[in-house]
Amino acid sequence: MQKFIKLLLAVCLMLSFTMSASAQAAPTKKALVVASFGTTFPDTLKNDIEGIENALKKAFPDRDFYRVFTSNIVKKRIAERDGIVIDDLKTALDKLAAQGYTDVLVQTTLLTPAEEYNNKILPAIKEYQTNKTFQKLVIGKPLLTEDKDFNLVAKALTTQMPKNLNSDQSVVFMGHGSPHMHNVAYDKLQAAFDKLNIPAVIGVVEEDDHPNFEDMQATIAKRKIKEVILMPLMVVAGDHANNDMAGDEDDSWKNLLSADGYKVSVVLGGLGRNSEIQKIYVAHAKQALKN
Template structure:
């Protein structure tokens, strides 16, 4: 086969694949009743019962905005899910933590949660990411949704889904339909109270983000820049994994000239990372390292999900997803 024919074949295959992905998940036009709709909130998750309140606050606000539509929780972290699965057989733990909702104790992956809903007759499903940015977890979630939406059957009634929708993370995602820079602007406004608190303390505001080692986390640096421009105050964001790291942050923090620091998690929940890596007493905890560097540090173990303005970002992104004719991306 010539190079020209190989190129033509490759282009044809790519176009065919793109067409398949862009098709609605259900091609039938004779369905008498609208498909039952459900919502899945896909969070990284947490094993800390106290930290659950951040996720549950978002769930409550989503339910209020979508009355009559069932809202289910799913955790994208297999490590976190395994911890909850072990607790399902631990009667003593359950007795000591009686306030944990059943939909958390028996939480499943997004795939299993969607499958359960489909098995219960729901063919119109919207999955809203509760991640901060479009990194590894959101990429996997997107690929899962594309795979489910592409399922076909000989009979239209046998196609498992009529519509699949995916809501973008808080800081947006690549694409021109919803510019991520607009999402950053909204996120900056949502955290104004944090800056006001830091100003009262005459402190620099430092956030610990999770980050990851597989995707660029430069959006954290961009968010930091927009916070500083909006509020004319030293605000810094560094990550547990990826860029910018704790060490990357230190030179700018030193130049800011503040001796006080307000240290907060830039994560949906204040779980293991916030409690140990950020506010713990070990030598490698950020609070300890900053204190040794000469700063007076105040920590705030409050996940972003507890900030109503931040929780409402997901409510809005879900609304955008439900309004789309086809799933994004």
């Protein structure tokens, strides 16, 4: 009987040692995936997208970093022009699974939880969560998602606005808008600006969404604005900012407002380079891990 007990103890010790050695040999592999729409403008890639990516990498140094773009057109153009292949989210998650990652944090750099988020990012996340491909897979929300985000973003935007504007001066932020349905995030952010007495008016590129250019025009006329500072309300200052907002064509916002008699200046630069905006994305990622 004593021999049996000794043998059993020896087996248990061997199993314990084997399990301990196995755990040491295979530590948890953690990944940070930053999912952006993407851009073909090298300057905005470096300053805007990489600005957010670098803030997240600094906040999560224990995670290996991976970049993802959701726009097929952007990915194709970069591949053709630069020979650089950037994965979509599903491809990246497949690679991470094959490499043995078990803990994956995905943070999107999208502005709002709209079409791109709902149609490309969430379905992929839900698929891998349902299949239990990873022990842990979470996603941080876009910049303007919860009610508390709007005041935080409004205050963050003041750090890039000119100081001490007069009553006849206003920043006009150009957002994208949605071609399919009204994105209420712009209304909520405008309400936050107004509540905090921030001299800023929002308009969107998409004519079928609101507040469109005509809506914005009516607002600044009502406020008796004489001088406008145009700034993009977009994570990256890409095609819309450089052309629709600040371009030399007659129908750019800069030239349309100038033709209406406004004094117009332009500040090009996406939200991604704003350190206070970066902090909000980091907070969203941390919240995702807590949930």
